[in-house]
Amino acid sequence: MEFTMGGRLEVRIAPADVGKRVSVRRLTENGAQGPKFTDTVGVLTSWNKGVLSVTPKSGESVRIPESSLVAGKVVPAAPARRRGPAASFAELASVCARAWQPVESEPLGDWRLRASGGFTRRANSVLPLGDPGVPLDAALRRVSQWYADRDLPAYIQTATGAEGAQEELCAALEGHGWRREVTAEVRIAALAPIGDLAAEVSRVRLSRTVDDTWLARYQRVGTPGPQVSAVLGGGPSVWFATVPGEAGDEAPAAIGRCVVDGRWAGFMAVEVAPEHRRRGLATTVMTALARQAMDEGASAAWLQVEADNEGARALYDGMGFARHHLYHHFRAA
Structure with missing residues (x-):
C-alpha cells in the first residue's frame, strides 16, 4: 500500500472526501520498539470533531483520531471480479x-x-x-x-x-x-457449470410447493407456522428439491430451494442429513435445481452464506461462486 509522494508519507484526504473509498495509515503505538502502524481501507463515512470514521467491507466502522493519521489517500473502487456474471x-x-x-x-x-x-x-x-x-x-x-x-x-x-x-x-x-x-456473503456464479456437474439428479424430486416432509429436514425453524410456508413459497418462480431418505427415515436425506427470477437463479435452504453427508447430495440437489432454472431461461446464480460457515463456503468455491458483497443485519439497541 503506497502512501508516499517524493519519498514522504502524506495525508491526502480531507472532510470533503466523505463518501469516497480511502486507504489510511495510523499510528497505534510508539514505544521502545519503535512506532507501529495499522492500515484501513474502506469508505470514509464521517469526519467530525477531529475523528474519522472508515467503514470497511466488514460493515463495522473504525474510528480514527485525526491526530493519529500518518498517511491517507482516496483509492479507486475495488477491482472488478474476474469470474461470474456482471451484476450491480x-x-x-x-x-x-x-x-x-x-x-x-x-x-x-x-x-x-x-x-x-x-x-x-x-x-x-x-x-x-x-x-x-x-x-x-x-x-x-x-x-x-x-x-x-x-x-x-x-x-x-x-x-x-x-x-x-x-x-x-x-x-x-x-x-x-x-x-x-449477523454478517453473510452474497455470492454469484455462472449457472451452466452448476447444471453440467455430474450428479444423480434422478434421485431428486422437484415440487412447486413445500410440504411437511420437506419441512421436517429444514433446520431453520422448530414447529413451522403458516408464515414459514408463506415466505418459502413466495417469489417469482419457486422450486423445492427433495432427496428421499432411506426406508423408515422421518425426514428426507437432503433438500433445497431455488427461486428463478429472470436471468437469476437463487439457491437457498440446501441441507443434508448428518448421516448422509459427504456423499455429494448437496451438489446433486443444486445441479437438479440449476437444470430446472436453465429450462426457464436463467443463466446466473446467486446464494447467501454466513461468513463462518466454512463447509458451505468450500462447497460453493468449488462450484465457481465468488463473493459479490456482504450483507448485515443491524438491530436497534
Whole structure:
C-alpha cells in the first residue's frame, strides 16, 4: 500500500472526501520498539470533531483520531471480479429481496418495512434501498415503533463491499446505537457449470410447493407456522428439491430451494442429513435445481452464506461462486 509522494508519507484526504473509498495509515503505538502502524481501507463515512470514521467491507466502522493519521489517500473502487456474471448491487439486492417475500410490508419512502412473524431476518427487517423520505432520526423511530407493534425486534438489512453499497448507512446506524448482529456473503456464479456437474439428479424430486416432509429436514425453524410456508413459497418462480431418505427415515436425506427470477437463479435452504453427508447430495440437489432454472431461461446464480460457515463456503468455491458483497443485519439497541 503506497502512501508516499517524493519519498514522504502524506495525508491526502480531507472532510470533503466523505463518501469516497480511502486507504489510511495510523499510528497505534510508539514505544521502545519503535512506532507501529495499522492500515484501513474502506469508505470514509464521517469526519467530525477531529475523528474519522472508515467503514470497511466488514460493515463495522473504525474510528480514527485525526491526530493519529500518518498517511491517507482516496483509492479507486475495488477491482472488478474476474469470474461470474456482471451484476450491480442495486440489481442483486432487489433479486435477493424478491426471493424472501414477507407476509406483510409497508413503504417508508424508498425503504421497505417487512414482517413475517419472526421467520428469517430477511423477511423481518427493513430493506433500505434509497431514501426514507424523512430525516434518519425520524425514520429509525418509525422503524422501531412498527416492529414493536408486532412484538418483533427491529432490524435493518444493509450491505457493504460493492459499488453503490451502504457503508455510510452502516456508520450512521452505529452512531444511533444500532449494532450489527449477523454478517453473510452474497455470492454469484455462472449457472451452466452448476447444471453440467455430474450428479444423480434422478434421485431428486422437484415440487412447486413445500410440504411437511420437506419441512421436517429444514433446520431453520422448530414447529413451522403458516408464515414459514408463506415466505418459502413466495417469489417469482419457486422450486423445492427433495432427496428421499432411506426406508423408515422421518425426514428426507437432503433438500433445497431455488427461486428463478429472470436471468437469476437463487439457491437457498440446501441441507443434508448428518448421516448422509459427504456423499455429494448437496451438489446433486443444486445441479437438479440449476437444470430446472436453465429450462426457464436463467443463466446466473446467486446464494447467501454466513461468513463462518466454512463447509458451505468450500462447497460453493468449488462450484465457481465468488463473493459479490456482504450483507448485515443491524438491530436497534
